[in-house]
Amino acid sequence: MDFIEFEKWVLKDFGIDLSAYKSNQLHRRIKSLMSRVGANNLDEYVILLKKDQEQRQKFLDFITINVTEFFRNPEIFNEFKLKLKEEITRSKRPLKIWSAACSIGAEPYSIAMILDDISKGVKHNIIATDIDNTILEKAKKGEYSASDIKNMPKDYANKYFSISEGKYILDSKIKNMVxxxxxxxxxxxxxxxxDVIICRNVVIYFNQDIKDNIYKKFSSALNPGGILFVGATESIYNYKDFGFEKASTFIYKKL
Incomplete structure (x- = not known):
């Protein structure tokens, strides 16, 4: 079995299109994962993934890059908070927000805490999505480690979390906002x-055609004047092609 055949099998069995990923980077990641589990080739690895549910989940986590934390890149998040205030003032109504590829929920919950802080009493609509059902179930629980919240403002940590058996438990008010x-x-x-789409540190793993298609669809999904917040390594150099203008560092506004 070669990587083309493996990608076809993954699409059929997992419903994930690996052809969208940067191939060299993807193949290195898969080979690294195979070596960890003692698979000598792709055929052996497929056999393992078919019979071992734990390894299937590890493969899914590995491919879908479930690495995140609250207020990732704090200085950039501070810029986003200012733009979010502007958007609330501009729209004069509750915002509809999408946190795409949300992983364990740190990002949409970060947004929820900001909104609770700057617009108390307003019920904004925050939708968070991910490709991995297992990781979504973890997100819904709202239980985190100290490393997950290391960049969080201390007043937020004190206000919105309780500690139980070494875990940080998110307040139900914030959980219910997402x-x-x-x-x-x-x-x-x-x-x-x-009104707002957040998609950070995800599209960097995709090839350029897929990136462009995602940005095009994000633009279509946004209201005029809406903002797109991307990751610290994901500048959109051709943002004008998708009907955006640059609003701030890693933040784009739909014209």
């Missing part, structure tokens, strides 16, 4: 009418 559902950025349809 709705989680499964969504594949590459293969699924996008909703629309969003």
């Amino acid at each position: 709705s989680f559902k499964k969504h594949d950025l590459i293969m699924d349809r996008y909703s629309n009418g969003f």
Whole structure:
């Protein structure tokens, strides 16, 4: 079995289109994972993934890059907070927000805490999506480690978390502000009418055609004047092609 055959099997068995990823980077990651589990080739690895549920989940976590934390890149998040205030003032109504590829929920919950802080009493609509059902279930629990919240403002940590058996437990008020559902950025349809879309540290792993298609669909999903917040390594150099203007570092506004 070669990587083309392996990608076809993954698409059929997992519903994930690996052809969208940067191939050299992807193949290195898969070979690294195979070496960890003692698989000598792709055929052996497929056999393992078919019979071992734990390894299937590890493969899914490995491929879907479930690495995140609250207020990742704090200085950039501070810029986003200012833009979020501007958006609330501009719209004069509750915001519809999408946190795409949300992983364990740190990002949408970060947004929820900011909104609770700057617009108390307003019920904004925060939708958080990810391709991995297992990780979504973890997000819904709202239980985190100290490393997950290392960049969080201390007043937020004190206000919105309690500590139990070494875990940081998120306040139910913040949890209830976020709705989680499964969504594949590459293969699924996008909703629309969003005022804000957050998608950080994900599209960097995709090839350029897929990136452009995602940005095009993000633009279509946003209301005019809506903002897109991307990761610290994901500048959109051709943002004008998608009807955006640059609002700030890693923040783009739909014209």
